[in-house]
Amino acid sequence: MPGYPVLPDGLAYGGDYNPEQWPEEVWQEDVRLMREAGVNLVTVGVFNWGLIEPAEDVYDFDRLDRILDLLHTEGIMVDLATPTSSPPVWFRNRYPGSRLVDREGRVLGGATRHSFCPSSPDYAAASERVAVRLAERYSGHPALAMWHVHNEYGWANAHCYCATSAEAFRAWLRERYGDIGAVNAAWGTTFWGLTYGSFDEIEPPVHAPVGLLTGLQLDFMRFSVDAHVANFRRERAAVRRFSDLPVTTNFMIPNCKPMDYWRWSAEVDVVANDHYLDAEGPDAHIDLAMAADLTRSVAGGRPWMLMEHSTGAVNWQPRNLAKRRGEMRRNSLAHVARGSDSVMFFQWRASRHGAEKFHSAMVPHAGTDSEVWRDVVDLGTDLGRLAPVRGSRVEADVAVVWDWESYWALELEWRPSADLRFRERVGAFYAALWREHVTVDFVHPSADLSAYRLVVAPSAYLLTEASAKNLHRYVEAGGHLLVSFFSGIVDENDTIHAGPYPGVLREVLGLSVEEFHPLREHGTVTVAPATGIGGSVGRIWSERVRVGEAMPVWTFADGPDAGHPAVTRHDLGAGAAWYVATALDETHGATDGTHGVAHDTARGSASRDPYGLRGLLREVLDHAGVRRLAGVPEDVEVVRRGAHLFLINHADQPATVPGVTGTGLLDGVEHRGSATVPPGGVAVVRT
Numbered sequence: 001m002p003g004y005p006v007l008p009d010g011l012a013y014g015g016d017y018n019p020e021q022w023p024e025e026v027w028q029e030d031v032r033l034m035r036e037a038g039v040n041l042v043t044v045g046v047f048n049w050g051l052i053e054p055a056e057d058v059y060d061f062d063r064l065d066r067i068l069d070l071l072h073t074e075g076i077m078v079d080l081a082t083p084t085s086s087p088p089v090w091f092r093n094r095y096p097g098s099r100l101v102d103r104e105g106r107v108l109g110g111a112t113r114h115s116f117c118p119s120s121p122d123y124a125a126a127s128e129r130v131a132v133r134l135a136e137r138y139s140g141h142p143a144l145a146m147w148h149v150h151n152e153y154g155w156a157n158a159h160c161y162c163a164t165s166a167e168a169f170r171a172w173l174r175e176r177y178g179d180i181g182a183v184n185a186a187w188g189t190t191f192w193g194l195t196y197g198s199f200d201e202i203e204p205p206v207h208a209p210v211g212l213l214t215g216l217q218l219d220f221m222r223f224s225v226d227a228h229v230a231n232f233r234r235e236r237a238a239v240r241r242f243s244d245l246p247v248t249t250n251f252m253i254p255n256c257k258p259m260d261y262w263r264w265s266a267e268v269d270v271v272a273n274d275h276y277l278d279a280e281g282p283d284a285h286i287d288l289a290m291a292a293d294l295t296r297s298v299a300g301g302r303p304w305m306l307m308e309h310s311t312g313a314v315n316w317q318p319r320n321l322a323k324r325r326g327e328m329r330r331n332s333l334a335h336v337a338r339g340s341d342s343v344m345f346f347q348w349r350a351s352r353h354g355a356e357k358f359h360s361a362m363v364p365h366a367g368t369d370s371e372v373w374r375d376v377v378d379l380g381t382d383l384g385r386l387a388p389v390r391g392s393r394v395e396a397d398v399a400v401v402w403d404w405e406s407y408w409a410l411e412l413e414w415r416p417s418a419d420l421r422f423r424e425r426v427g428a429f430y431a432a433l434w435r436e437h438v439t440v441d442f443v444h445p446s447a448d449l450s451a452y453r454l455v456v457a458p459s460a461y462l463l464t465e466a467s468a469k470n471l472h473r474y475v476e477a478g479g480h481l482l483v484s485f486f487s488g489i490v491d492e493n494d495t496i497h498a499g500p501y502p503g504v505l506r507e508v509l510g511l512s513v514e515e516f517h518p519l520r521e522h523g524t525v526t527v528a529p530a531t532g533i534g535g536s537v538g539r540i541w542s543e544r545v546r547v548g549e550a551m552p553v554w555t556f557a558d559g560p561d562a563g564h565p566a567v568t569r570h571d572l573g574a575g576a577a578w579y580v581a582t583a584l585d586e587t588h589g590a591t592d593g594t595h596g597v598a599h600d601t602a603r604g605s606a607s608r609d610p611y612g613l614r615g616l617l618r619e620v621l622d623h624a625g626v627r628r629l630a631g632v633p634e635d636v637e638v639v640r641r642g643a644h645l646f647l648i649n650h651a652d653q654p655a656t657v658p659g660v661t662g663t664g665l666l667d668g669v670e671h672r673g674s675a676t677v678p679p680g681g682v683a684v685v686r687t
Contacts, residue, residue, distance in 0.1 A: 004270050004303060004341065005146040005246050007077060009040045010387025011336065013380055014076070015345035015362055016308065017042035019067050020051055022349065027067065030349065031074040033363060038380025039076060042348060043307070044068065045134075046081040046151045047113065050088035053130055061137060072143035080144055082134060082235050084127040085151035086113035095122040101162035104207045112355075114156035118227040119168040124234060131238035139243035147247040148307075149235045152274060153228045158258035159220070161204050165227075170199045172223045186493045187215030214412050214494040221408050225260050232267055248272045250307040253295045254423070260404040261298045262444050271299035274308035274346070277331060279321035283431060285650050288331060289637065290430045292338035294402060297442035299339070301393055306335045308346040311372050312360030320358065326680040328375055329382070330648050333682045336386060337639040337646035338439075339394050343383060385665050386684060392642025394439060397626050399452040400430060402442040406462035409494050416486070417518035419540045425458040425484055428586050432614045437629050437638045438621065449474040454624040460487035460505075462494065468504035475508055476573030480624035482617075483509060485541050485581050486516070501543075502579075509579045510550035510570030517542040517560040525559030525582060527566040529611060536611035538566065538582030545581050553578075554616075567616060569623075578620055584613040631658045636677065645685045649677040662687035 005012070014034070019027050034042070044067060045052075053059055071078055092099065092110045098120035100108045108115060116123050131149070138144060159165075177183045180196055189195045194213060196202055205217045236247050246269035251261055253273050265271060273295040277284050295304050311328050313320040323331070332343045350361035364372045407422040433440055433456075441452070445467035449455050455474060460483065468488060475481050488505030490496050497503030501513035518541055519525065525542050528535040530553055542556060545565040554567035561581075570577045621628070632638055635651035644665065649655045660675040662685040669683075677683045 011383045012041040012342035013383050014039040014041040016347040037377045041077050043079040047086045049083035068143045077145040078143040079148045081148040082131045098122045117160040119165045131235040135239040135242040147239050149249045154259040159224045250274050265298045272305040272307040286431050286434050294442045296339035303341040305342040306340040310360050315359040394641050396439045396441040397453045398440045399443040399455045401457040409462040422459045429458040454480045456482045458484045463488045472508040475575040475577050478574035481577040508577045510548050512546045514544040526557040528557045534611045537585040540583040543581045586613045647677050647683040652679050
């Protein structure tokens with residue numbers, strides 16, 4: 001089985017290279033600048049289907065031949081793409097049945113990428129054919145390092161609602177269920193008398209009055225993922241007829257909700273991801289860390305590839321903010337810290353035409369006399385010095401449960417509160433752990449959890465019986481589990497588990513929930529520890545918890561559930577399961593003027609609320625025996641990768657991290673007991 005691509009210079013550095021957009025004399029300048037910047041890998045051919053196949057079954061490889069030969073001559077390796085995310089204009093006109101149809105039944109226009117139905121047999125035949133021709137021609141080319149199938153599956157065509165997709169969906173259901181009675185049972189079609197008599201009566205969840213069968217919607221999402229995976233497999237097989245080099249495609253973790261990347265991960269030889277910073281987000285660097293940790297987890301802990309990110313502004317956010325000085329470097333090295341063995345960008349040279357002409361690039365419109373270019377060159381130097389990091393792994397004691405199917409199900413219509421959002425809860429817990437300097441893995445709830453001291457389930461609305469039993473065994477064996485509200489409620493078909501809430505989690509949590517009490521918009525409740533000292537604010541949610549074998553830890557002090565438990569702990573076997581019944585304030589929420597502020601000098605904080613979400617997490621982390629670095633300033637990102645400690649300072653003032661002894665890879669500085677990182681700077685210490 002092919003593995004991680006073998007590159008000559010350690011970490012891979014480069015980006016998407018689209019020389020077809022430029023006259024040939026620019027190519028010579030490109031390769032000269034690539035050498036200057038330390039680039040050793042470029043992705044070629046992502047969008048050139050219409051150039052190499054200008055008419056059906058008519059091929060012209062002359063330009064691509066010259067590009068690959070030039071790159072090889074200059075020692076730059078190639079990630080060669082099949083160009084199938086952007087079919088040629090002739091294909092769309094020749095095969096109108098391949099056009100994408102939206103949920104409202106509208107046939108969508110072309111003149112863009114991803115404008116095709118993923119279930120189209122015409123697309124399947126044409127994409128396989130061009131993949132075969134590419135692999136046949138270039139499998140032995142000396143510049144080739146790996147294959148890049150398609151580009152960003154599900155970006156704009158995650159779902160199609162055309163007649164072809166409808167028939168493919170019915171075939172998928174026949175394969176999954178066998179008979180129509182099983183479909184009716186799974187979807188609960190007796191509700192509203194919507195029972196199907198045959199598979200032929202089933203249509204995709206097209207635009208309709210509100211209240212569509214939720215089981216139907218979930219299965220259509222699963223079918224759509226499988227349709228894209230089938231297209232990838234077809235092209236991968238075409239490539240492997242001629243080449244044994246690694247094959248990948250670029251994921252969009254976590255920002256492509258429709259693609260279940262747990263499902264995708266086994267299909268690629270190396271996991272690759274595209275990440276673009278939410279430039280306006282106040283904690284964008286924490287969102288980046290979460291994306292990197294999730295990508296590493298999808299990769300099974302193995303090194304992965306950052307296939308695309310940006311040197312500065314993107315072109316598609318509401319306000320496309322350029323990155324501040326040093327931010328691109330911090331972003332890049334944070335991905336490396338969390339397991340990436342590459343730093344790649346979209347794209348090498350900024351485009352003059354098309355939708356992405358205002359997207360930043362390694363060579364900006366300003367040219368080489370620019371801050372961006374100087375930063376690109378400096379980053380290449382940094383990555384050369386970080387070659388010893390390659391291949392090492394990140395280890396974590398804490399895992400966060402992430403399930404794309406639960407994500408889909410939670411955000412279907414008619415849930416108890418419009419404020420229930422999967423990413424909101426996961427992001428809140430992740431940010432609190434990040435600020436506690438805890439590195440986490442992400443896990444599917446059915447995964448082996450035995451390596452972790454603590455597993456956190458911030459949003460496990462959909463949870464199968466098998467996954468719930470897995471969590472139960474984990475706790476009994478000595479693990480610690482922290483579950484947030486509205487979890488364990490439904491099964492894989494969005495059917496409520498029998499008995500009181502929280503369904504399949506009742507036994508492991510040692511409690512039941514009598515009633516949900518979602519809060520009004522901007523409404524809050526007060527939560528107090530059992531000691532009666534201090535307190536915090538809860539948002540979004542409150543509920544009537546009835547403890548069985550669990551013990552109350554914190555209590556609702558007001559609101560609809562005043563006097564009832566808000567946080568509980570259930571000691572079970574050798575472990576413990578915790579439950580929190582509201583969205584605790586992430587930072588400061590103390591209601592007691594005397595006791596609501598703590599002085600935590602051991603964590604390097606002058607003043608923190610000990611009773612909000614972070615306060616709860618500290619208590620749970622301590623109970624689980626999770627060790628953390630002491631005395632680290634809050635805005636310093638600390639990640640250990642193998643023998644190397646990455647220290648990334650996101651603050652505007654210097655930061656000193658105690659307990660660091662070793663040699664700096666980037667600057668050669670010897671650290672004896674502490675390391676001082678300049679404002680916005682990065683240190684990587686071999687300890």
